Amino acid sequence: MKPFNNRFKRMFPLSLLLLICLLATACGGSIKGKIPSEIDMGSANHSHESHSDHGTAAANTISCADMTAQPSSGPVRTFQLKAAKTPLVLNNGKKSEAWTYNGSTPGPELRVQEGDRVVVNLINENIDKGVTIHWHGVVLPCSQDGVPGVTQNAVWPGEQFTYEFVAAHPGTYWYHSHQQSSQQATMGLIGRLIVEPKKEAFRYDRDYAVTLQELNDKHKLTNGAAGGLKLSASPGETVRLRLINANNLVQWMGVAGADYKVISIDGQDLNGPGLIRGEWIPIGGGQRYDLLFTMPDSGQVRVYSKTEENWSIALGEGKVPENVNKDAKSFDFIAYGTPKDDGISPQMKFDRVYDMVLGPVTINGKSGHHIPTFMVKEGEWIKIRLKHELGSEHPMHLHGHLFKVLTKNGEPLRGSPIYADSILLFKGDEYEIAFHANNPGLWMEHCHNLGHAAAGMTMMVNYEGVSTPYRVGSKSGNIPD
DSSP, rough: OSOHHHHHHHHHHHHHHHHHHHHHHHHHOOOOOOOOOOTTSSTTTOOOOOSSSOOOTTTTTTEGOOOOOOHHHHHHHEEEEEEEEEEEEEESSSSSEEEEEBBSSSSOOOOOOOOOOOEEEESSSSOOTOOOEEETTTOOOOOOOOBBTTTTTBBOTTTTEEEEEOOSOOOOEEEEETTTTHHHHTTTEEEEEEEEOOOOOSSSSSSEEEEEEEEEHHHEEEEEEOOOEEEOOOOTTTEEEEEEESSSSOEEEEEEOOOEEEEEETEEOOOOOOOOSSBBEETTTTTTTEEEEESSSOOOOEEEEETTTTTEEESSSSOOOOOTTOOOOOOOGGSSSSOOOOSSSSSSSSSSSEEEEOOOOOTTTBBBSSSSSSOTTTOOOEEEEEOOOSSOOOOETTTTOOOEEETTTTEEEESOOEEEEEEEEETTTTTEEEOOOOOSSEEEEESHHHHHHTOEEEEEETTEEOOOOOOOTTTTTBBBO
16 A cells, blocks of 8 residues: 555545555556556557557657657756755754755756756666656646656666756746656655746745655655745845645645735736735645735744644744634635636537546546546647545646636636646535647646555546557556656
8 A cells, every 4th residue: 555645544544545445456556566567558548568569659640759849049958957865864953865856855946937948867876766857837748748658768777868848838837756756756856947937927026936845754844944944035025935835735825924915826827816814725736826925014924834834934034923813714716816818718619528527546436547548639629527526635737738727616717817737626626627739749637646646546638649659567667656
């Protein structure tokens, strides 16, 4: 039952957990010891392949491996990230084994400008299970998505792989290994990617990006520090705080000491956001929320998790503000901000409509490669109806695309349009989302509670006419949970 993290185990009675594991295994989930030998994730039915000629795409198809970034005139930003096993001594004196990019976790914060051509050379020094880099939330060519067995092979010790893409969408993103990510992200193979806009929609004096992570399932770290984070800010200054939840579980974040705005979700700006006071913001695993607030004339602003006291950020000096009422309401984007007509509505005609019914670790009653692929064709408009029937929260993440949230529990959104790459569902929630199939490739759709993904809560959204020369399974060693 290794893919389930310890906190997930505590959330369910043992008997229910055993039942879930048995069901996941029976349905073909990737419980340890049940990984199939070889799967072609580029096929509609994920057929098992017995022949060895995987280097040539099938007739009349385009290989994901050949889908690369188009020429561009923007500046080139080049980085090198070395993945390695690294013993760390945390700022509280405790020691921890970690897997790091460039010797730290999180790895280096990569800041680029909208339109920059980003080139990252990944070197695997000694991670014997192989590594990749998935650029979480970034819309890029199929070959650069960092999914082992789908868009590339895992990078083994002594090997290198170079990623190259254009940072077309400004916003807050992050990166992590997608090879056995339920383990590798927890061990520390994560980092931040910030794409600054050519023209800023909001004014601010300070810009901070903060990662919440749980290293080795026991160390609660804020930008790699235990016991919380202290950031500089002066009275009257406006602060943009980018919150990245690299943990599996939902974090309920509160802001004490100032009114604030939610100006961006998953890196995408909101239209006309209003001031908020004393609400809890639920940020699912992998999601990002950008907050904007002005420092008070005296005292601090404190941004912190409702459930994890070590995940806190103190800004400024002076009097510590009173905590947010623990029973305060939760932020809900359904009526937040100002409407803006973009032509995408629940009433428009869609070329294909798919349903996703979510169980504890299943999608549509199936698991892993047994979940039928959602097939799409370039140029189509796709609607997906998600319904959470059983289990804990599911932050569902779509690779390679931004989607628009159409409805929540049958009610159309009344505020700002919400564009995102993930949607957080609690039990009983129903959402309709829509996306334009304008980025051909083979794309994962999975729960970003990575323990759920490892148990089989992952599927594919594949374009017609796209193939892959790579294979998932124990034979290749490519395990993209």
